[in-house]
Amino acid sequence: MAATPVPGGEAVRRVLLCGLALAVSCGCAAGGGDDGRAPGAPTGVTARAGSATSVHVMWNAVAADPPVGAYEVYRGGRKVGDVPGSAHMLDVVRLAPATEYVFTVRARDDDGRLGPPSREVRATTPAAAPADTSAPTRPGGVTGRAAGSRAVQLSWSASTDDREVLSYDVYQGGTRIHSVGGAQTATVVTGLRPGTRYSFTVRARDAADNLSPAGPAVRVTTPPGTDDGRDTAPTGFRATTRRAADGAHYIDLSWVAPRVDGVVTEYGIQLDGATVTSLVWGGTPPRGRATYSFYAGRDPGVTHRVRLRARLPDGTWGAYSAERTVTTGAGG
Template identity: 45%
Template sequence: MRHPARSAVPALCLCLALATACAPDGDTDPPHAPVGITAQAGSATSVHVMWRAAPDSEGVTGYQVFQGDHLVRELPSDKTMVDVTDLAPVTAYTFTVRARDAAGNRSPLSEPARATTPAAKAEDHRAPSAPPTTTGRAEGPRAARLTWTAATDDTGVTAYDVHQGGVRVHTAGAGESATTLTGLQPGTRYTFTVRARDGADNTSPDGPTVELTTPPDPGQGPDTAPGGLTATASPGLVDLSWTPPATGRRTDEYQLYVNDRPVTVIQFGAGAAIPSGTGRVEHRITVTEPAGTVWAVKLRARLPDGNWGAFTAETRVVLAR
């Protein structure tokens, strides 16, 4: 199965078009219910809800988050956490999540996750202190353990937010001082920080930065580089083809380099991106440079955790007349 995308390259500037695809006809099988749902009060008026991403084989295109019987958020398939806001202080809430696929089928609701918001603190504009210390270590190729010391706040810390490369990836409770992060990639360097939050949603500065590298996993871990990159020139065009890396999730974003320069990010729509480890991707480039110009082409994929993966082997192509 192939999904082409087209773009233009005036003087190494590419203009891309999103690929589109239709859901398979006659698909009536719903995805499985999301698992691993958790809910953690982040302030007097907000709760952070998280769950595990559906396996790529489920064909999930989005999630629906429910507070009790009410739909409160709809998210694309690459989002597996959300802050539910405008809640009442000192109130118990129940949250569930369900998945939907490209054919419109919806999964059963997940198991419920419960959280109680803390009391509000009037006129609280002072942020907590940063956690004084943070340590971390890899726990195998796909997990890391972070530990931090408690922050202080005049009205009390209500949550700790873990950030990876500036993006929040986890929220822990006020009484927690450690967490295990899963779903990481083997042989990959990560940077984590921890911030404290209080009941008024004031957030501390980052605590100390933790840098760690997950060990490689030759037996189980996938190569993060796309495979089998080919480049074929015809008059005014270059056709690229490659196999997505087998990361266990949909891969729909690639960074293209020409002659060691990043020239574009190729993005495919959620319905058109090929599940990792299957099929091939095709991308067509319209060329305005002179015939006989030599391109050295390579690309890398955006991994499910937000990092860029390894580059493909470089391939050379001579622009055709």
């Protein structure tokens, strides 16, 4: 049921639109692009050993104007890779086994301006397995289903190996688009086109870089439309109000990040039908349930509708969470 507008609601929205969301209170920073400036630092950077001699580095797309034309990946202070702006992953190869490495990523826009480095991430390659020439078994039971018009959910049964399955590689057609850890047997692929037929396969990899045969291909057609994908919405969304000691009212939010490829670091909050702010975690987002609180004015009895959505690692926005209605003064 729609909330009835009451005095004070518009004032709260105006304050939020002017940047009321206090980033310091939740370890976040306000998001947004800087027109005509170098792109920002990539967020959501992760590094995971793909074998004893390779590391898989991933990051979230950076929104910039002009657009990002390429990403540069650094090992320590040395550039080790350069990929187009449409890509958000790179395998760094020819590494030493049983060694820790430090990686950063920088975005470069179409005008050649290079943005600042991301935060450092570390990965340690496992020890090499001597004389290991046995590849893992092929993944079985591969299934897929459309999760709205722009995402597909994939799952498969675990492969076996004489030592250990270190990772799974996901292919779209003949192109590898993602890798996940050896303990993971499901993922959500985002950034797809509506009304398009796709074919996905999965292969397992061990520490010696032995690659299994591809599992059975699964073909999925995304439905027509422009929705963001129902499985890309934050889950378990809750909203309550509280009254602080000084008499001010606050809205407290909590949610669980959607399960997608990569790390979700940015969320957009919508209040009473208008997007009021974006929250960006500068460091590592919390595991499990995330929380955020913002000022809602000093008047009791003001009703608000609130929901939020995640910016997915591919740079697109996911679906909105369920909408919650709260009234100041009703939560204590």
